[in-house]
Amino acid sequence: MENIFESFIEPTVVLLILVVLLVFNSWIFKRMKSTASNGNITRGAISFFLVLIGLLVFILVLPIDKSLKGQILGFLGIIISAGIALSSTTVLGNLIAGIMNKSMNRFRNGDLIKIGDLQGRVIKKSVFHTEIQLEDSNFISIPNLYVASNPVKLIRKTNTVISASVSLGYDISRDNIEKALKEAAISAGLSDPYVYITSLGDFSVVYKIHGFLEDSSSYFSTSSLLNAHVMDRLHEEKIEIVSPTFMNQRRVDEKEFIPTQVIKKIEPVKEKSPEDLIFDEAIESGKIETKKDYIKEIEKKQEALKDKLKDLKDDKEIEKTKSLMKRNEDLKERLQNSIKEQIDKDNLEK
Numbered sequence: 001m002e003n004i005f006e007s008f009i010e011p012t013v014v015l016l017i018l019v020v021l022l023v024f025n026s027w028i029f030k031r032m033k034s035t036a037s038n039g040n041i042t043r044g045a046i047s048f049f050l051v052l053i054g055l056l057v058f059i060l061v062l063p064i065d066k067s068l069k070g071q072i073l074g075f076l077g078i079i080i081s082a083g084i085a086l087s088s089t090t091v092l093g094n095l096i097a098g099i100m101n102k103s104m105n106r107f108r109n110g111d112l113i114k115i116g117d118l119q120g121r122v123i124k125k126s127v128f129h130t131e132i133q134l135e136d137s138n139f140i141s142i143p144n145l146y147v148a149s150n151p152v153k154l155i156r157k158t159n160t161v162i163s164a165s166v167s168l169g170y171d172i173s174r175d176n177i178e179k180a181l182k183e184a185a186i187s188a189g190l191s192d193p194y195v196y197i198t199s200l201g202d203f204s205v206v207y208k209i210h211g212f213l214e215d216s217s218s219y220f221s222t223s224s225l226l227n228a229h230v231m232d233r234l235h236e237e238k239i240e241i242v243s244p245t246f247m248n249q250r251r252v253d254e255k256e257f258i259p260t261q262v263i264k265k266i267e268p269v270k271e272k273s274p275e276d277l278i279f280d281e282a283i284e285s286g287k288i289e290t291k292k293d294y295i296k297e298i299e300k301k302q303e304a305l306k307d308k309l310k311d312l313k314d315d316k317e318i319e320k321t322k323s324l325m326k327r328n329e330d331l332k333e334r335l336q337n338s339i340k341e342q343i344d345k346d347n348l349e350k
Contacts, residue, residue: 010061018054022047052080090145091128097148098127110286112155112216115147121282133282135220160216162190164226167204172239177207184233185211188226217283288342291335298332 025046059072102125107113111122113132120134129141168177178195185193190211199206209230213222234241305325312318 011058011063014054014058014061018050018058021050021054025050090143093145094128094143097144098125098129100148101125101130101144106152107154108286109289110282111157112219114153114155115142116150118142121286123282123285155216155219157216158214159212160219161210162188162213162219162222162226163208163210164223164230165198165206165208166230166234166241167199167201167206168234168239168241169204174205176237177234177239180233180237180239181207181209181230184229185209185226187233188229189213189222190226284342288339291339295332295335298328298335302328 055076056073059069059076062069107122109122109124113119113122118132118134118140120132120140122130122132123139124131127144129143130147131139131141133139166181174197181195182193188211190213193209193211196208196210197205198208209226211226213219231241302325305321305328309318309321309325312321
């Protein structure tokens, strides 16, 4: 009995040490101020490797025959190798795609993009995935391999094109339709409107009105507003937006399907646009990215001022340059503190 007890001392000690290390690892990360997802991933990775190493040591100190130990370790190695082989393709593909996306700088935080059927603003780009905030204000993480293998549509921040399509019958004058559509685009806040005829169907013609939006931060609300103004303007011009098939099934009374015009009330000015509420985190992420760009510009200016200072001999010019460098450093420090405060605030909210 004493020999059996002694033979199990080492495995027990190994298990106790493993438990202590796992508890210590969890305690360390809980004590850290940052509780972001990156910290959780790091903690999980460390725990995984501790368990793996602990399992190997536990097998080695077991009081069993060496040949049996070799068989157990060989079986464990086969399982681990199979897992790595099955997952390495996806993991390696996402890693390479993430590096490619970062090096190409296809889009940045805060940009409005469309990948396949997904459209929203970028919140974060990591090595393995890209996180965007969708039109419904929810979040989705897209593997970088999917981003790299699908076309990415980047919406311009200024002078982006907004469009709306409508199908009307052949019995309506094309000139009247195009005039009404252009007026609708202008009333929706778009500039330089133009109309394309995209399809000549058996029963109807498809018109597509385009216009330039100066600031894409109101992209979705302006798209909705354009549709509303197109409908209102066509109704004002007594142009029905109904299919010719529906028109052919009319009764003799020839009733027009145009809603009665009502007196519009002046709506109160909204403090925030829908996009400000929907893309709140993406907008903040974009602001942080802008501040980082500004810091880089300050650093470039500081380098230029340092080179200039070496050649200056006038005391007044030297003092003036040093004062300017001091202001730039203060501004850089404020920007860095602002970025840190925003990141800490986001981490606490998560």
